[in-house]
Amino acid sequence: NYKQTKLNCFQVDPYCCQRRTPLQHHNKLLTDAFEILEENAEYIESSNDTKGYSRNLAYRRVLAVLRSLPQAVTSVKQIKDVKHIGGHSQKIIQELLEEKCCLEVEEIKRSVRYNKMKLFTGVFGAGVSTARRWYDTGMTSLNDVIQHNEDRSTAQKYGLAFFDDLNMPVLKAEAEQVKSIVKNITESILPGVSVTVTGGFRRGKTVGHDIDLLISHPKEGAEIGLLGKILEKLQQLNLILYGSHNKCTYSERHFTEEPRDPPTNSQMDHFEKWFGIIGLPKISTEKTVLIAENDASDKSIKDLVDLSKSEKSWTAKRVDLIIVPSSQYFYGLVGWTGNKMFNRDLRLYAQKELNMRLSSHGLYDLTKGCLLTSNSEEEVFKYLKLPVIPPELRNC
Ligand code: TTP
Ligand code: MN
Ligand code: MN
Ligand code: MN
CATH class of the missing domain: 3.30.460.10 (Beta Polymerase, domain 2)
Structure with missing residues (x-):
């Protein structure tokens, strides 16, 4: 009986505004990983992509669902029919539950591109497109950007x-x-x-x-x-x-x-x-x-x-x-x-x-x-x- 309760499937309302989502939730192992995937997808997607399918938005929906669950996910079966969690995300969840880490996420965390984009988008006044331009120009540090002779907005200078x-x-x-x-x-x-x-x-x-x-x-x-x-x-x-x-x-x-x-x-x-x-x-x-x-x-x-x-x-x-x-x-x-x-x-x-x-x-x-x-x-x-x-x- 206990085992059955543990395997109870989660049910979630489709819109996150229908759900109660606290700051401290039960699935931090999972959300820590999906936060990396979400960020990385944002860095990769081009801004004129947003009309079509967005991987970044898909991951944000997965994150919103995971943060709203009343208990920790212990088996991928529990979220099999949960809205917004697609096949790829289910595979990642399974891997995280079994191995406590996910290869795709670890690779992103090690990648130069992800780390530089994270650094550059952390500058006030610089969005993803500016960060990408700096990265593509070959700049690797804030000092590079400061020294580089390029047009910068006043906001970016302060940032x-x-x-x-x-x-x-x-x-x-x-x-x-x-x-x-x-x-x-x-x-x-x-x-x-x-x-x-x-x-x-x-x-x-x-x-x-x-x-x-x-x-x-x-x-x-x-x-x-x-x-x-x-x-x-x-x-x-x-x-x-x-x-x-x-x-x-x-x-x-x-x-x-x-x-x-x-x-x-x-x-x-x-x-x-x-x-x-x-x-x-x-x-x-x-x-x-x-x-x-x-x-x-x-x-x-x-x-x-x-x-x-x-x-x-x-x-x-x-x-x-x-x-x-x-x-x-x-x-x-x-x-x-x-x-x-x-x-x-x-x-x-x-x-x-x-x-x-x-x-x-x-x-x-x-x-x-x-x-x-x-x-x-x-x-x-x-x-x-x-x-x-x-x-x-x-x-x-
Ligand atoms: P933010 O300050 O960007 O975000 P936040 O306060 O939720 O998080 P942080 O702790 O990192 O500052 O925006 C505050 C809220 O205001 C955000 O939830 C969305 C909303 N917002 C608008 O409605 N219009 C706007 O132009 C902006 C920038 C934000
Ligand atoms: Mn983001
Ligand atoms: Mn704000
Ligand atoms: Mn704020």
């Missing part, structure tokens, strides 16, 4: 120069520190404003790669022009190292009824936002200290490297500031909490199963032809006819 700082895991306490700096500044400009830590930290992660802050005000429209003032203040305090302010030139600042954007899996939204790097004081002090050099797009990469290596009282941290109008707040919150796979399936599920279009701006019922406004995160799930999945269980 290269502050690579060590930016690849130090961001701690939850540091996220809270940045949140209170931003909150204090913002409150002095616009009383009653809310600043929320989203992204991985809201899903219960204790470390992250950046700090995602949602900024909103209960009075619709009060947030217009706010971000510019916040950035001015941050600049005066010398906290900004680099930043890119997306002013949201999009005429539809508010979600329109017209479902003219294809309901895709794209994460792109139209909120006014800022992606940047701040210099966070190493020791939290009452007074704000002058810490970082001002934004210097004219600075040479050599100067930036010198600055990063200098004795400094601050650490470079990636920060995202997103301005969300009150009427779109809970959709923005769901979108910016993630994770990316959860969002992807949430949108796909809404489209396929409910004929609704979901984005970070709102939910549009295409059958009824109306917009569904929401006053809580729970309400978003209710409209979508899904159980309320708390943020800590969205780690697909």
Whole structure:
């Protein structure tokens, strides 16, 4: 009887947004291996491939399933009929269960290409295509890239120069520190404003790669022009190292009824936002200290490297500031909490199963032809006819 229970087959709902997926799950031996396969597939796939079959996406689906299982897989038979786990993945699982490691994965881990691509995609501002170009040009180290005389975006210059700082895991306490700096500044400009830590930290992660802050005000429209003032203040305090302010030139600042954007899996939204790097004081002090050099797009990469290596009282941290109008707040919150796979399936599920279009701006019922406004995160799930999945269980 015990043996039978152990061999019970797993059943999973097809969309990961229907499942509960904790950060700590039961199949780490398997997911560690599939994470390598997933990354490697992303490095190999060309970006214009994404319309067709994507091995990277297939592996991400396998990962999402494995992370959501209520128990450890002990036999490949248990997952024989599980959705998203195809023949090749089953073979890998079998090998992992029997040998505790997988030859294909070990080969990837040893491969030069995988390791260089991992290094180069770890540079802020460099995506897979940039990393591939650097790799194909024959560069093998960050120093090669720094020395090489090629056109680099300002973001990439900062990413290269502050690579060590930016690849130090961001701690939850540091996220809270940045949140209170931003909150204090913002409150002095616009009383009653809310600043929320989203992204991985809201899903219960204790470390992250950046700090995602949602900024909103209960009075619709009060947030217009706010971000510019916040950035001015941050600049005066010398906290900004680099930043890119997306002013949201999009005429539809508010979600329109017209479902003219294809309901895709794209994460792109139209909120006014800022992606940047701040210099966070190493020791939290009452007074704000002058810490970082001002934004210097004219600075040479050599100067930036010198600055990063200098004795400094601050650490470079990636920060995202997103301005969300009150009427779109809970959709923005769901979108910016993630994770990316959860969002992807949430949108796909809404489209396929409910004929609704979901984005970070709102939910549009295409059958009824109306917009569904929401006053809580729970309400978003209710409209979508899904159980309320708390943020800590969205780690697909
Ligand atoms: P990220 O900060 O990229 O990821 P994360 O916070 O989940 O993980 P990490 O700890 O490594 O930082 O994005 C946060 C969430 O915001 C992510 O789940 C997807 C969403 N998002 C958008 O909705 N729009 C965007 O333009 C981006 C970049 C992210
Ligand atoms: Mn990846
Ligand atoms: Mn994040
Ligand atoms: Mn982010």
